[in-house]
Amino acid sequence: QAKSLGKDQYQIFVPHMYQKAYQRLQIETDLRQAIQQRAFILYYQPIIDLITGNVIGAEALIRWQHPTQGWISPADFIPIAEETGLILKLGNWTIKQACHQLHLWQQNNIVDSSFSISVNLSAYQFAHSNLLEQIDAILAETQISPQCLKLEITETAIMENVDAAAQVIASLRQRNIQLSIDDFGTGYSSLSYLHSFPVDNLKIDKSFVQRVNDKSDSFGLVNAIVQIAKTMGMKIIAEGIETDNQLEQLKLLDCQFGQGYLFSKPLDVEEMTKFMASFRKA
Numbered sequence: 001q002a003k004s005l006g007k008d009q010y011q012i013f014v015p016h017m018y019q020k021a022y023q024r025l026q027i028e029t030d031l032r033q034a035i036q037q038r039a040f041i042l043y044y045q046p047i048i049d050l051i052t053g054n055v056i057g058a059e060a061l062i063r064w065q066h067p068t069q070g071w072i073s074p075a076d077f078i079p080i081a082e083e084t085g086l087i088l089k090l091g092n093w094t095i096k097q098a099c100h101q102l103h104l105w106q107q108n109n110i111v112d113s114s115f116s117i118s119v120n121l122s123a124y125q126f127a128h129s130n131l132l133e134q135i136d137a138i139l140a141e142t143q144i145s146p147q148c149l150k151l152e153i154t155e156t157a158i159m160e161n162v163d164a165a166a167q168v169i170a171s172l173r174q175r176n177i178q179l180s181i182d183d184f185g186t187g188y189s190s191l192s193y194l195h196s197f198p199v200d201n202l203k204i205d206k207s208f209v210q211r212v213n214d215k216s217d218s219f220g221l222v223n224a225i226v227q228i229a230k231t232m233g234m235k236i237i238a239e240g241i242e243t244d245n246q247l248e249q250l251k252l253l254d255c256q257f258g259q260g261y262l263f264s265k266p267l268d269v270e271e272m273t274k275f276m277a278s279f280r281k282a
């Protein structure tokens with residue numbers, strides 16, 4: 001009795017640090033298993049033409065159904081997947097799955113050939129994988145034309161490995177695959193690097209979008225970003241539009257595309273299919 005009591009007490013007083021490390025290790029172990037068991041699913045968030053109201057594409061966002069912890073947010077497991085290199089397998093699966101889904105939507109006439117699918121890329125995928133070969137194989141297998149695939153990269157990811165990024169970006173452009181800079185404004189944010197990394201789209205981070213109605217800094221900042229983008233021939237996509245007011249301000253600022261809870265939260269395949277069908281009738 002005494003012995004087991006002692007043991008229990010010992011466990012209670014495990015320092016917090018160890019618990020954290022243990023939890024991390026547990027997630028890493030679970031992540032490995034989840035990749036084998038394919039415990040992931042993609043959700044899709046509609047991207048809207050703010051002028052016409054049409055759905056012009058969707059962003060694929062990964063979700064993990066953990067056996068005991070329920071749904072785990074990508075913000076919590078993508079960083080671990082990156083540190084452990086597991087992101088290579090996971091990232092490949094994500095691109096394949098998204099392209100496969102787009103192909104199905106195309107076949108069923110849910111979307112036309114102008115509709116694109118956006119997939120997030122991690123910095124690690126740039127530097128360490130045979131990303132281009134993988135993408136070539138996926139496009140061939142799913143019969144998706146390269147213009148229908150958009151890859152999203154953050155400024156931080158580019159800056160982490162400038163040389164690899166420049167090479168990969170150039171090769172992707174040669175293939176006519178579209179590129180977007182994600183979370184624009186939150187990272188390194190040196191506007192000068194945009195010249196070295198020509199991309200098709202800038203996604204304005206939701207932190208700016210959500211403050212755009214207080215006539216102060218954000219309005220001016222978003223205005224500046226839109227002007228720069230125009231000068232450089234890039235399209236602007238506003239992230240995290242939640243209110244009618246934000247939408248109105250963005251339209252005033254000449255921002256043409258956007259996504260956010262105002263239109264729809266990320267949806268599973270069935271919901272997204274319904275969403276697009278109802279949108280077409282409207």
Ligand code: C2E
Pocket residue numbers: 045060061062073074075078091094120121122152182183206239240241242259260261262265266
């Ligand atoms: P992100 O690429 O910037 O994706 C946008 C995030 O904002 C998503 O969070 C989305 O659900 C959320 N969001 C959309 N509309 C609104 C809104 O109106 N208000 C607010 N407050 N949030 C909104 P989510 O799905 O949790 O993903 C978080 C991040 O995880 C993503 O940010 C992306 O960086 C990363 N991520 C997601 N899926 C993948 C993936 O397949 N691969 C990689 N490498 N990263 C991924």
Ligand code: MG
Pocket residue numbers: 059120152182
């Ligand atoms: Mg994104």
Ligand code: MG
Pocket residue numbers: 182183203205206239
């Ligand atoms: Mg973003």
Ligand code: MG
Pocket residue numbers: 182183
């Ligand atoms: Mg992000």
